[in-house]
Amino acid sequence: MRLALLLLCAAALAGCSAYPLTETSQTHDNSSSAAAPTTTTTTSLTLPPRPREIPLDKVNPCAILTKDQRAQLSLDTPPSPYTDTDLKARACTIRGTYSGQVARLALVTNEGADLWISDEAQNTAKVIAIVGFPALEVRTPGLDTLCNVEVDVAKGEFLDVLFRDGGGAAPIPQDDLCLGAQRVAEAAMTSLSGGH
Known part of the structure; x- marks a missing residue:
């Protein structure tokens, strides 16, 4: 079963993605973006409409962040492409040698970001905005060494940013x-929107 495999991946998490693991989405009131709307319900969340569509099918995940953006984010190793088998997505990992941080960008083109707030998801999700696009800050119980930001970029597509x-x-x-996940997502969406 897919959720069981994802649970194993999350437990082993060296380069894997954190993925929705349980039944209900909850919200956390630790807002880290002043402009980001927060939700107060612990039942179902909904994403507001996106301002426009940014398809990801022709995007190279390792070319999204410019060299200057990576430097500003203290991510100084060369981007490393791979395929995230759990998300079925093209992905890219970038490390910070001195910061001790790792960012992963995955381009999911087979499911929407609302996957993270579905009945099967068990995580703490909060609706936020990234460069005007609806997004989710996602924390997975038991995995406090990482955080995800999921940006709703197009119908059935989202940008998954994992920061660990x-x-x-x-x-x-x-x-x-x-x-950090929000900063990486903001830089990525600025690039994808043509603002770099």
Whole structure:
């Protein structure tokens, strides 16, 4: 079963994606973006309409962030492409040698971002906005060394940004990881929107 495989992936998480794992979506009130709307219900969440569509089928995940953007985000290793088998998506990982942070961008073109707030998802999700696009900040129970931001870019497509602690000298608090995920998502959406 897909959810069982995803649970194993999340538990092993070295380069894997965090994925929706349980039944209900909840919200966390730790807002890290002043402009981001927050939700107060712990039942079902809905994403607001996107301003336009940005299809991802012809996008190279490792070419989204420019060299300058990567430097600003303290991600200094060369982008490394791979296929995320759980998300069935083209993906790219970029590490920060000195920051101890790892960012992963995956281009999901076979399911919408509302997957993360479906009845099967078990995580803590909060509706936010990234460069005017609806998005979700997602925290998975038991995995406090990472945070995901899911940006609704087109019908049945989303940008998945995972930001995690790469095992540096000092642990990175999850609130900081979620801020990092939002910063990476904002840079990526600025590029995808043609603003870099």
